[in-house]
Amino acid sequence: MTDPRRAVERRIAAAFGVSTLAAVLAGAGYVLGDEMLLGLGFALGFAGLAVGLAAWSRRLLPQGPYVEEREPLISPPLTRQALESELGRDGRPFARTALPRRMLVLAVSALGIVALFPIRSLLFRVPSPRRALAETAWRAGTRAVGVDGRPVRAADVVPGGMLTVFPEGRLDAADSAAVLVRVDPARLALPPDRMRWTVDGIVAYSKVCTHAGCPIGLYLQTAQRLACPCHQSVFDVLRGALPVGGPAARPLPQLPLGVDAEGVLVARGDFPEPTGPGYWRRA
Amino acid sequence: MIIRWLGRGAARWFDGRLRLASTVRTAVAKVFPDHWSFMLGEIALYSFVTLVLTGTFLTLFFVPATGDVAYDGSYAPLRGSTMSAAYASTVELSFDVRGGLLFRQVHHWSALVFLAAIVVHLSRVFFTGAFRKPREINWLVGVTLFATSIANGFAGYSLPDDLLSATGLRIAYSTLLSLPLVGPWAAFLLFGGEFPGESIVPRLYVAHVLLLPGLIAALVGVHMAVLVRQKHTHFPGPGRTDRTVVGSKLWPAYAFRSLALLCAVLAVAFGLGALVQINPIWSYGPFQPAAATSPAQPDWFLGWVEGALRLFPPVEFRVFGHLVPAPFLPGVVMPGLTFLVLYAWPWIDRAVTGDRGRHQVLDRPRHRPARVAVGVWALSFYGLLLLSAADDLVAMWLRVPVLDLVRIMRVVVIVVPLLLAAVGFAVARALRGRPEDTVGTLRWADLTSPREARDERR
Numbered sequence: 166m167t168d169p170r171r172a173v174e175r176r177i178a179a180a181f182g183v184s185t186l187a188a189v190l191a192g193a194g195y196v197l198g199d200e201m202l203l204g205l206g207f208a209l210g211f212a213g214l215a216v217g218l219a220a221w222s223r224r225l226l227p228q229g230p231y232v233e234e235r236e237p238l239i240s241p242p243l244t245r246q247a248l249e250s251e252l253g254r255d256g257r258p259f260a261r262t263a264l265p266r267r268m269l270v271l272a273v274s275a276l277g278i279v280a281l282f283p284i285r286s287l288l289f290r291v292p293s294p295r296r297a298l299a300e301t302a303w304r305a306g307t308r309a310v311g312v313d314g315r316p317v318r319a320a321d322v323v324p325g326g327m328l329t330v331f332p333e334g335r336l337d338a339a340d341s342a343a344v345l346v347r348v349d350p351a352r353l354a355l356p357p358d359r360m361r362w363t364v365d366g367i368v369a370y371s372k373v374c375t376h377a378g379c380p381i382g383l384y385l386q387t388a389q390r391l392a393c394p395c396h397q398s399v400f401d402v403l404r405g406a407l408p409v410g411g412p413a414a415r416p417l418p419q420l421p422l423g424v425d426a427e428g429v430l431v432a433r434g435d436f437p438e439p440t441g442p443g444y445w446r447r448a
Numbered sequence: 449m450i451i452r453w454l455g456r457g458a459a460r461w462f463d464g465r466l467r468l469a470s471t472v473r474t475a476v477a478k479v480f481p482d483h484w485s486f487m488l489g490e491i492a493l494y495s496f497v498t499l500v501l502t503g504t505f506l507t508l509f510f511v512p513a514t515g516d517v518a519y520d521g522s523y524a525p526l527r528g529s530t531m532s533a534a535y536a537s538t539v540e541l542s543f544d545v546r547g548g549l550l551f552r553q554v555h556h557w558s559a560l561v562f563l564a565a566i567v568v569h570l571s572r573v574f575f576t577g578a579f580r581k582p583r584e585i586n587w588l589v590g591v592t593l594f595a596t597s598i599a600n601g602f603a604g605y606s607l608p609d610d611l612l613s614a615t616g617l618r619i620a621y622s623t624l625l626s627l628p629l630v631g632p633w634a635a636f637l638l639f640g641g642e643f644p645g646e647s648i649v650p651r652l653y654v655a656h657v658l659l660l661p662g663l664i665a666a667l668v669g670v671h672m673a674v675l676v677r678q679k680h681t682h683f684p685g686p687g688r689t690d691r692t693v694v695g696s697k698l699w700p701a702y703a704f705r706s707l708a709l710l711c712a713v714l715a716v717a718f719g720l721g722a723l724v725q726i727n728p729i730w731s732y733g734p735f736q737p738a739a740a741t742s743p744a745q746p747d748w749f750l751g752w753v754e755g756a757l758r759l760f761p762p763v764e765f766r767v768f769g770h771l772v773p774a775p776f777l778p779g780v781v782m783p784g785l786t787f788l789v790l791y792a793w794p795w796i797d798r799a800v801t802g803d804r805g806r807h808q809v810l811d812r813p814r815h816r817p818a819r820v821a822v823g824v825w826a827l828s829f830y831g832l833l834l835l836s837a838a839d840d841l842v843a844m845w846l847r848v849p850v851l852d853l854v855r856i857m858r859v860v861v862i863v864v865p866l867l868l869a870a871v872g873f874a875v876a877r878a879l880r881g882r883p884e885d886t887v888g889t890l891r892w893a894d895l896t897s898p899r900e901a902r903d904e905r906r
């Protein structure tokens with residue numbers, strides 16, 4: 166008959182033995198550059214320690230239950246009173262000192278307010294929000310270029326496809342990204358003045374979703390709708406990119422499109438309204 | 449032998465200078481109640497330890513800058529392409545730094561476990577009424593820890609400047625922008641200009657490795673100091689009163705058990721990190737101004753906000769002629785209200801129950817059916833929002849159009865939590881006053897007829 170305590174001790178020792186072996190495995194994993202072996206070695210090593218320590222705690226150590234007294238979490242009234250009178254006796258430095266007290270408050274508030282000024286430094290080298298949000302990098306005559314930087318001609322926009330364009334030289338301008346889609350001009354239902362903003366049935370809309378600013382990712386050709394990958398807003402290409410599903414509430418702004426002398430697609434001006442997610446503005 | 453001799457020497461040395469013997473004696477004799485649910489907070493604590501250890505390793509290699517570099521590391525598909533230093537260094541960390549990928553994955557997994565442990569711990573405290581007087585302070589500290597940890601998790605996974613996390617940053621930017629009056633300035637000050645700007649990665653980095661973890665560490669310190677001062681609550685049982693704590697002593701049984709838990713948390717983190725790939729940023733590709741990954745889901749702890757953004761109807765309105773954009777209600781007001789109610793809960797509970805007493809003995813959940821109902825409502829409501837954050841994937845699996853699914857989910861998130869809350873209420877009410885029964889031993893009749901009537905029938 167084996168002593169039960171000895172058996173428990175052996176099992177705990179075995180768990181720590183496993184940890185030791187696992188450490189060797191982890192070491193081998195590191196030397197061989199095998200990330201999985203390294204990780205498994207650590208995992209097994211810690212698991213061995215956990216099992217051993219838990220068994221040690223449960224099987225070899227006194228379990229109790231022990232009882233500890235709880236003192237009430239409130240001071241006896243006398244102690245409270247003693248503190249109050251201690252603070253009150255000569256501890257009221259602000260009494261009868263109105264002038265210095267008021268000036269102290271004034272000085273600290275003034276310094277506190279000025280200390281907030283440097284927060285404004287977080288915005289440097291760029292225009293203030295109102296201007297930056299209201300306009301994009303498109304100007305009358307700016308050429309449209311693809312993501313590779315090459316100018317885009319009307320023939321590059323195939324029916325059924327969606328082409329992402331940027332203003333020439335500003336491939337980094339996220340708010341200026343636009344999509345070109347070619348549709349049957351006869352089916353386009355745009356306000357009359359905006360029909361002139363298309364070229365041979367090519368319409369340009371902002372690529373930045375009016376919901377939360379994700380780039381429109383998909384053109385559903387059969388339905389002639391643009392879809393945003395983030396929260397599945399859907400915009401109707403034929404009806405001025407009106408939102409027809411999902412959480413977006415405003416249409417994608419339309420970019421006035423034209424052609425320059427060399428046949429390259431150009432903007433005839435900036436978007437008529439701010440692109441992308443909405444913000445606190447007169448509208 | 450030698451260790452014991454050294455230990456005693458060191459103890460004498462310190463005691464001769466700080467007079468610690470009696471303090472330490474009280475400390476090691478501190479009694480901890482024995483119930484598995486008291487270990488949940490510890491899992492969060494040890495996940496935080498894992499995060500600090502692995503995170504420190506990662507900081508030694510990560511470059512928090514958005515300036516362009518040409519990648520020339522060992523991951524062939526990206527070699528030669530231009531990307532931000534942040535992204536390049538993360539790819540390098542994953543492929544060229546030995547142990548880098550493992551520690552990255554362990555770090556990310558630990559963050560998910562950390563927040564999960566916080567939520568489960570918070571639920572335990574909620575359902576058992578552990579937030580009641582005198583523990584309101586620790587409830588407030590705990591809710592703040594929760595919020596700070598969500599923020600830090602978001603800051604962390606946004607750092608690599610990959611295409612997936614950039615999508616999350618766009619949405620965060622737009623949500624900030626949606627604030628009435630101050631939105632444009634708030635977003636511009638944080639991002640240093642219009643999205644994407646060049647400043648957000650270094651700023652998030654400072655927040656992620658210094659400000660937020662510092663705040664978390666400080667709050668954890670306060671949380672535990674208050675805990676030690678107030679001592680644990682305990683479940684009702686023989687000898688367990690408002691004047692006692694019943695359980696094991698810190699030394700030795702509890703200390704061994706807690707160390708075992710630390711090792712178990714590490715084992716799970718390393719096991720997940722070794723075996724289950726997480727956030728493979730090299731396959732998402734670097735940030736591009738006009739592209740987004742699809743499908744794109746945030747880490748789970750922000751899924752509830754993402755789900756709300758997806759489900760909320762397209763509502764924009766005007767205040768004083770100014771636009772209040774769509775993300776404002778689901779992205780700002782809903783989370784804001786959520787945390788407001790969380791913070792206020794001890795006082796709401798007190799107002800509803802009229803219970804202003806001090807408590808050291810916990811409620812069993814069944815003692816408060818209304819609280820159970822609120823808890824079940826909250827867990828199912830936020831759980832369903834989380835599910836809705838993956839509506840595109842769910843729609844693909846179910847083969848239904850995603851817009852139809854959105855319409856269905858809009859109803860489901862309102863109706864189902866209310867139904868489940870009613871069920872929770874009925875179950876808790878039926879179990880109240882029957883300490884031996886569990887959900888499994890309950891019969892249908894117990895649910896429908898009130899307890900008093902049934903007792904008479906017996």
Ligand code: FES
Nearest residue numbers: 374376377393396
């Ligand atoms: S960003 Fe396009 S739907 Fe939300």
